[in-house]
Amino acid sequence: xxxxxxxxxxxxxxxxxxxxxxxxxxxxxxxxxxxxxxxxxxxxxxxxxxxxxxxxxxxxxxxxxxxxxxxxxxxxxxxxxxxxxxxxxxxxxxxxxxxxxxxxxxxxxxxxxxxxxxxxxxxxxxxxxxxxxxxxxxxxxxxxxxxxxxxxxxxxxxxxxxxxxxxxxxxxxxxxxxxxxxxxxxxxxxxxxxxxxxxxxxxxxxxxxxxxxxxxxxxxxxxxxxxxxxxxxxxxxxxxxxxxxxxxxxxxxxxxxxxxxxxxxxxxxxxxxxxxxxxxxxxxxxxxxxxxxxxxxxxxxxxxxxxxxxxxxxxxxxxxxxxxxxxxxxxxxxxxxxxxxxxxxxxxxxxxxxxxxxxxxxxxxxxxxxxxxxxxxx
Numbered sequence: 001x002x003x004x005x006x007x008x009x010x011x012x013x014x015x016x017x018x019x020x021x022x023x024x025x026x027x028x029x030x031x032x033x034x035x036x037x038x039x040x041x042x043x044x045x046x047x048x049x050x051x052x053x054x055x056x057x058x059x060x061x062x063x064x065x066x067x068x069x070x071x072x073x074x075x076x077x078x079x080x081x082x083x084x085x086x087x088x089x090x091x092x093x094x095x096x097x098x099x100x101x102x103x104x105x106x107x108x109x110x111x112x113x114x115x116x117x118x119x120x121x122x123x124x125x126x127x128x129x130x131x132x133x134x135x136x137x138x139x140x141x142x143x144x145x146x147x148x149x150x151x152x153x154x155x156x157x158x159x160x161x162x163x164x165x166x167x168x169x170x171x172x173x174x175x176x177x178x179x180x181x182x183x184x185x186x187x188x189x190x191x192x193x194x195x196x197x198x199x200x201x202x203x204x205x206x207x208x209x210x211x212x213x214x215x216x217x218x219x220x221x222x223x224x225x226x227x228x229x230x231x232x233x234x235x236x237x238x239x240x241x242x243x244x245x246x247x248x249x250x251x252x253x254x255x256x257x258x259x260x261x262x263x264x265x266x267x268x269x270x271x272x273x274x275x276x277x278x279x280x281x282x283x284x285x286x287x288x289x290x291x292x293x294x295x296x297x298x299x300x301x302x303x304x305x306x307x308x309x310x311x312x313x314x315x316x317x318x319x320x321x322x323x324x325x326x327x328x329x330x331x332x333x334x335x336x337x338x339x340x341x342x343x344x345x346x347x348x349x350x351x352x353x354x355x356x357x358x359x360x361x362x363x364x365x366x367x368x369x370x371x372x373x374x375x376x377x378x
Contacts (some may be wrong), residue, residue: 029229030312037316042161044323046169049073053166066166070159187334194330199323200295206241209286213237217250219354220274224267226254236275240282242318245306247282249276297325298347 005060029036049069056065073075165172173192180188214237236250249273258267297305310322325345332342 016229018349037313037320038157039161040324041316042158042165044203044320045073045158046165046200047196048163048168048203049162050169050196051200056144058162063167066163069166070163074159084231119319191331191334194334195327198326198330202326209282210241212286213240213282216278217275217282220278221254222269224258224274226258226267226271234255234325241330242306244256245303245318247275247279296347297322297329297345298349301325301345 035349052072053065053069056068060064060068176192177185177188216233217236218230218233226232232254239246239250242249254271254275255268259269296321304326305325305345306318306320309317309319309324311317313320329342329345332338332345
């Protein structure tokens with residue numbers, strides 16, 4: 001229902017106010033990203049760990065159940081890192097050989113540019129040094145150190161956030177129910193239940209999908225003979241979490257590794273073909289069957305929110321964008337005035353849009369009017 005105070009306000013003024021409000025809102029999100037990013041990840045992890053915590057709480061005090069839940073999750077993460085550590089060590093050991101091959105490849109490229117485009121090797125080296133010096137400036141070093149310390153800060157803060165969110169869950173839920181009028185309590189309960197189910201389904205399905213894609217990537221790269229196939233395959237599987245964009249980026253690393261480690265171009269073609277097949281399997285079988293959440297977001301919105309999330313919060317924003325937009329869709333679908341926005345985010349495409357239906361009705365009215373006028377004239 002529209003407020004009497006805003007009924008007479010022109011649309012362009014309301015649109016301007018909304019736009020200014022959105023700009024201010026995203027400016028705040030950008031300004032306090034160091035606090036919100038670990039909190040957002042902690043919220044997703046909390047929803048994922050909540051069933052285990054609830055089950056343990058039935059057998060022991062709540063604080064002990066939360067600590068045991070965090071311990072189990074930490075042990076699983078440490079075990080995964082331990083399994084990959086030997087492969088990561090082999091990857092580091094092969095880097096000198098990769099650098100040597102890259103130097104040879106770079107020399108060939110410089111020679112080709114000099115012979116075919118007349119761009120001398122001295123000019124190429126000067127341009128490269130200038131670019132490297134600008135990248136390795138004090139600002140870049142400061143940003144790099146800031147990112148490293150920020151990452152350690154996130155790793156320290158997230159377990160604390162998860163513990164507190166699990167501990168204060170009843171308090172937060174009571175707040176959400178009390179902040180709305182009592183007549184909306186059932187609607188609030190439905191929204192919270194659907195968000196919990198959708199996020200848990202999404203996170204669990206995403207983990208299974210990532211494991212399968214990592215395995216398929218690693219097997220394909222091992223068969224092709226790419227060095228450090230397991231590490232590169234796992235990195236590609238993790239990047240695949242980013243919808244549509246991550247799969248494309250994941251191809252670059254094995255292609256570059258094959259380019260600097262092998263003399264033939266046939267492995268590169270095999271890598272590209274293998275990743276295309278894996279992406280086809282992932283998009284047409286794994287995602288619909290495994291990741292299929294209660295909420296489906298269409299491809300256009302998925303790409304846009306991933307790019308916007310990257311602009312707002314960088315790589316963490318890309319990972320958080322899909323769960324965030326899924327939560328928004330659940331809320332939009334439950335509120336009468338926002339249902340059109342929920343339909344816009346979804347992947348259900350109508351066979352005919354409303355404009356065509358109304359156009360046909362209008363054409364029939366015009367035809368009937370012309371026919372009546374003609375009969376009256378006769």
